[in-house]
Amino acid sequence: MSKGIFITATGTDVGKTYVTALLVKKLRDAGVNAGYYKAALSGAEEQPDGSWLPGDAAFVAQTxxxxxxxxxxxxxxxxxxxSPHLAALREGNPVEMSKIVRDYQASLATYDYVTMEGSGGIICPIRWDEQHILLEDIIKELGLGTLVISSAALGSINACVLTVYYLQQHGIPVRGIILNNYDADDFMQADNKRMIEAISGVPVVAAVKPNAQELDIDVQFLQSLFK
Ligand SMILES: Nc1ncnc2c1ncn2[C@@H]1O[C@H](COP(=O)(O)OP(=O)(O)OP(=O)(O)O)[C@@H](O)[C@H]1O
Ligand SMILES: [Mg+2]
Structure with missing residues (x-):
């Protein structure tokens, strides 16, 4: 049976797409039929032919x-x-939960391991008109566990542990933390890694160096994080 995992982060631009690309690459390089799915993407890039390219998906698919x-x-x-809720208020086409469920199920039918990338951090309004949908509603609807992407820079203990606590308080399992742009030679970053694990009780399952081309994690262990 196909499995999925949800990638969230301590905020926007923290590296969800970058880390997801390396994660999916790791699986595919090992011969696993792994795919990618994102419910709502804002800030698409206009192409010369007038179409709008979802940059995150393009980067992951290419990598x-x-x-x-x-x-x-x-x-x-x-x-x-x-944020998707605000983009939809301007542009129309608000998110329908039923379409997300359908498209995610279709992804599961195509790929054995689906990595789903969130939008922004963990508190992200996806639709806010007569209907209210938060990102966490989607994660719960799909029954997914999560990986939290965090920096290890100054301030990361607070941002990362708060994100883990928020997920747990909302009944969403946190399967692990991945530190991005990690510098093991920086004594503060090394301590941040240790303290994030100690306070949150969630393991740091990988650390990604700046410009890393590969995710340093055992493939079978990585597969075991999917549900
Ligand atoms: N480990 C890394 N090494 C080099 N560049 C990185 C690394 N991680 C992220 N980046 C760069 O930082 C920028 C933000 O990363 P990314 O797009 O992955 O963030 P995101 O969390 O997916 O953002 P969004 O919320 O917009 O989806 C990108 O230009 C990306 O290429
Ligand atoms: Mg992204």
């Missing part, structure tokens, strides 16, 4: 060698680079 068009990997593509 990991997923044989699909980027637009097939994202359910809602907005032009405005703001």
């Amino acid at each position: 990991a060698g997923i044989p699909a068009k980027p637009e097939e990997l994202v359910s809602y593509i907005y032009k405005t680079a703001v």
Whole structure:
């Protein structure tokens, strides 16, 4: 049976897409039929032919060698680079939970291991008109466990542990933390890694150096984090 995991982070631009690309690449390089899915992407890039490219999906598909068009990997593509709820208020086409569920199930039917990338951090309004959908509603609806991407820079203990606590308080399992742009030679970052694990009780399952081209993790262990 196909499995999935949800990638969230301590905020936007922390490296969800970068780390996800390396994660999916790791699986695919090992011969695993791994795919990528994102429910809602804001800030699509206009192409010379007038189409709008979902950059996150393009980066992951290219890096990991997923044989699909980027637009097939994202359910809602907005032009405005703001939270999906606000982009939809401007552009129309608000997120329907039923479409997310359908598209995620279709992804599970195509790939054995689906890595789903969130939007922004963990508190992210996805739709806010007569209907209210938060990112966590989607994670719960799909029954996914999560990986939290965090920096290890100054302030990361607070940001990372708060994110883990928020997920847990909302009944969402946290399967691990991945530190991005990690510098093991920096005594503070090494201590941040130790303290994030000690306070949150969640293991740091990988640490990604700046410009890393590979995720340093055992493939079978990585597969075991999916549900
Ligand atoms: N380990 C890394 N080494 C080099 N560049 C990185 C690394 N991690 C992230 N980046 C770069 O930092 C920027 C932000 O990363 P990324 O797009 O992965 O963030 P994100 O959390 O997916 O953002 P969003 O919330 O917009 O989806 C990108 O330009 C990405 O290439
Ligand atoms: Mg991204």
